[in-house]
Amino acid sequence: MNPANPPTGQSTPEIEDIQNKQYNSTVIELRMAHDHLMIIRVKPDEAVPAFSGGQYTTLGLGSWEPRVDGGPLAELPKPKLIRRAYSISCPMLDSQGELLSNDEIDYLEFYITLVLRPDSNDPPLTPRLFCLRVGDRLHLGKKPVGTYTLKPVQANDNVIFAATGTGEAPHNSMSIELLKRGHTGQIVSITCVRYKGDLGYLDQQAQIQKRYPNYHYAAFTTREPENIDQNHPHYIGKQYLQDKIQPEKFQELFGWTPHPKQTHVFLCGNPSMIGLPEKDENGQLFFPEPNGMVELLTERGYQLSTAKAPGNIHFEKYW
Numbered sequence: 001m002n003p004a005n006p007p008t009g010q011s012t013p014e015i016e017d018i019q020n021k022q023y024n025s026t027v028i029e030l031r032m033a034h035d036h037l038m039i040i041r042v043k044p045d046e047a048v049p050a051f052s053g054g055q056y057t058t059l060g061l062g063s064w065e066p067r068v069d070g071g072p073l074a075e076l077p078k079p080k081l082i083r084r085a086y087s088i089s090c091p092m093l094d095s096q097g098e099l100l101s102n103d104e105i106d107y108l109e110f111y112i113t114l115v116l117r118p119d120s121n122d123p124p125l126t127p128r129l130f131c132l133r134v135g136d137r138l139h140l141g142k143k144p145v146g147t148y149t150l151k152p153v154q155a156n157d158n159v160i161f162a163a164t165g166t167g168e169a170p171h172n173s174m175s176i177e178l179l180k181r182g183h184t185g186q187i188v189s190i191t192c193v194r195y196k197g198d199l200g201y202l203d204q205q206a207q208i209q210k211r212y213p214n215y216h217y218a219a220f221t222t223r224e225p226e227n228i229d230q231n232h233p234h235y236i237g238k239q240y241l242q243d244k245i246q247p248e249k250f251q252e253l254f255g256w257t258p259h260p261k262q263t264h265v266f267l268c269g270n271p272s273m274i275g276l277p278e279k280d281e282n283g284q285l286f287f288p289e290p291n292g293m294v295e296l297l298t299e300r301g302y303q304l305s306t307a308k309a310p311g312n313i314h315f316e317k318y319w
Contacts, residue, residue: 014079018062022081025140027132028107033200036114037166038130039089043107044140051144052151053102053173054266054316056087059110060139061128067119068130074119081139084125086110087268087316088144089169090176092204099208101176108140111169111200148266148316150174152305155182158256158263161189162241162293165198167269170316172201174266179212185262188216188254192241192273194223216254220244241273242291247300260301260312267293268316276315277304 029041042059051057060083063076089111094100102108115126132138148170153159159178161171168191175189193199196219205217220239226232227239243249251257258265267274275292277285287295294304294313303311 012079015062015064018079018081019137022060022139023137024142025138027134027136027138030132030134031200034197037198037200038112038114039109039200040112040129040132041107041109042138042140044142046142048102048106048108049143050103051088052149053090053175053177054087054148054150054170055144055146056085056148056170057108057144058083058085058139058141059125059129060084060141061125061132063123065128066131067127068114069116069127071116071127072119074121074123076121076123082123082125082128083139083141085141086112087146087148087167087170088173089201090173092172092176092201093207097207099176099180101180102173108144111166111172113166146316147307148268148314150177152310152312152314153178153183153264154185156185156262158186158258159183159188160245160258160263160265161187162245162265162267162273163190164192164241164269164273165194166200167191167316168201170268171266172204175208175215179208179215184214186214186216186254186256186258187212188218190217190241190244191219192239192269193219193221196221196224218244218253242275242293242296245293245296260297260303263302264312264314265293265297265302266314266316271317274315274317276317 025042025044028043031039060081063080089109090102091100114130117124163171171189199219209217221227222238226234226236247257275294277287297313302313304313305311
């Protein structure tokens with residue numbers, strides 16, 4: 001047996017060194033939306049540092065840790081800490097149904113999808129994260145970072161959050177941050193998932209929407225029977241955010257039409273949904289097919305935000 005991958009319960013000096021130096025937090029709660037989707041709360045040994053909604057940090061586990069699928073571990077020369085970046089989510093509501101922001105809790109919450117791929121020289125992390133139980137130890141990055149925040153948003157600006165899958169995580173933090181500070185502009189959070197069961201925060205979203213007239217949430221699916229079976233009595237076809245951002249459809253859904261002079265749009269998740277411009281062999285920019293949100297929005301006067309040229313389209317790619 002490779003010493004980097006000892007049987008469960010067996011340790012080596014190299015493993016103990018990584019655990020002692022890098023395992024700095026504890027799992028305090030796990031909620032499984034289903035077998036491939038979880039919400040995990042992690043409490044660091046030290047105080048949670050201040051951070052802004054939308055930022056991210058890293059989680060990590062050793063290469064020797066077991067996989068949830070029982071798959072074979074990578075044959076590495078020596079044990080290593082596998083780290084990946086994850087946007088920080090938010091509980092959204094406390095046990096009494098009141099708004100609960102990240103600056104009021106002593107843990108960090110993450111919204112994670114299981115990605116099953118074989119171990120290699122760059123082993124995947126999520127098959128190991130999904131083996132965790134309450135009380136288990138793991139690595140947590142010491143300082144959340146990132147520029148995908150509400151910094152450019154003014155109190156009366158309208159804000160649209162558009163996400164696919166677990167890309168909703170930073171938007172949960174950002175939405176609560178806006179509501180807690182009394183945001184007066186409209187807030188819309190839209191999410192596209194494969195199945196309704198992939199909506200891990202649906203209950204919280206429904207409660208918040210009922211309480212705050214300027215907050216609207218809508219979720220759309222692509223693989224439910226009504227999305228793919230044309231004989232289904234309620235057939236609607238596959239639903240994509242690119243269709244929902246069209247002015248007429250947006251007005252129908254939310255009762256107002258966004259205007260680029262007073263609206264910020266935040267995009268997080270699948271790069272195909274975001275649709276950033278690419279360069280051809282001559283260095284000329286072009287938009288990929290099918291149309292992504294960035295192309296549709298820039299056609300209506302929105303500007304992609306970059307480090308050199310701040311705009312009102314902000315993005316965070318998930319792969």
